[in-house]
Amino acid sequence: MEVFETILHELKGSFSEEFSLIPGYRVQVSAGHGSLNPDQLEPTRHLAFRRKWLKYRGFNEKDLAIVWAKGDSMEPTIHNNDTLVVHLGRNKPADGHIYIFRNGDELFVKRYQSMLGSWRLISDNSFYSDLDIPKDDQHQFDVVGQVILIAKDLGD
Template identity: 50%
Template sequence: MSLIFTGNIRKLISEKDLTIAEFAEAINEKLSRVNDVLSGKQRPPFDMVEKILTTFDIDANWLITGKNSSSKNPDEQKNYSEEHEYDYVPMFDVEVSAGNGAAAYGATEPAMHLAFRKDWLKSRGLFAKDLNCVVARGDSMEPTINSKDTLLVDTSKNNPRDGHIYVIRSGDVLWVKRVQRQIDGSLLLISDNSTYPPMPLMLADHPDIQVIGQVVQVSKDFN
C-alpha cells in the first residue's frame, strides 16, 4: 500500500498546488511526520489517512489503491471495496528479545499503525482487535526470526502450545521463543539458533510471567 499511497499523496499535493509544509498544516500534522511517510521511512499511520480523507474529501479507494470506486457499477464497487479493505494494527515502539531478554512493553500508545488486508486476516482466523506488532532484536531465533524483523502477535492466543512461538514477559524482560511444556509444569523456552541453550521457566515460581501472545506472522527486514 505504501508506494501507491505516497504517490497519490504527492499527486494530491501537486493538484492542490500546495507545498509539503502547507499540506502538513492543512491536515494538522507535523511536517517531519509527513516527510517520513513520503520518503518511505514510516508507513502511513491510520490517523493520518483519516485526516487526509476528511480534509480533502477524497475517495479512500483512490488514496490507497489509485483507483476510484465511483467509476464502477454497484456490484463491482462492492466487490472491489471488500477486496481492498484494510484493518490497521498498532505497532509499538518496543523490542522483544531473540536473545537473552529485552526491556518489556514500556509504550502504552502505539508509535504507528500497520495496514493488513481484511481478507488476509480473515483467511488466517485473525481479528485486528487482538493483534499488535513489535520488533525482534537479537539472533537466537535465526533463521526463523532475524534481528529487526517485525512480528505480528495475536494476544488472544496466550495459552502456550508446544512448538509454537510466543512473546513472553518476565518482569521487565520480553522474550520471543518457541515453547515446550514440561511434565513439572514449567515452560522450556527454545531458541531456533542451536548456539543458545533452552531456558526452563517455572511458572509457579514466577507469578509475574505473562504470555503476551503467539507470533503468527514475521515480516523480514533486509536493511
C-alpha cells in the same frame, strides 16, 4: 479542488473497507536478552493488512499488535529487527509455536515446549541454551501472545 477532495475521500473509504491498520509499538522483544520500553505505550506506526486475509486466518484485528525483534537467539527463524505480528489473545502456549513472554520488565521471544512439570523455552539458535521453567516459577511469567507472522527485510 472540490473534485480532487471527493476522489481522495472515496479512495480513503475504499482503503479502509479493504484494509485494517494494525498498531505497531516501539517495543523490542529480545531474541537474546529481554528488553522493554514501558514508556512507549501508544502506537508509533501502523501496518495495513487485508481484511479478507485476517478473516481467512480467523484473526480479529483488535487482538493483533506489531513489535520488533532484537538479538539473534531465534535465528534462523527470526533475525534482529524483524517485524513480528503478535496475536495477544493467544496466551495459552502450545508446543512448537513461538510466543512473546514477559518476566518482570523483560520481553522475549521463544519457541515453547511443554515438559513434564515445566515449560521449556527454546532458542532456535543452537548457541543459546534452552530455559526450563518449573511449574512453581511459571507464575512469574506472562504469555503476552503468539507470534503469527514474521516480516523480514531482504537486501539493503
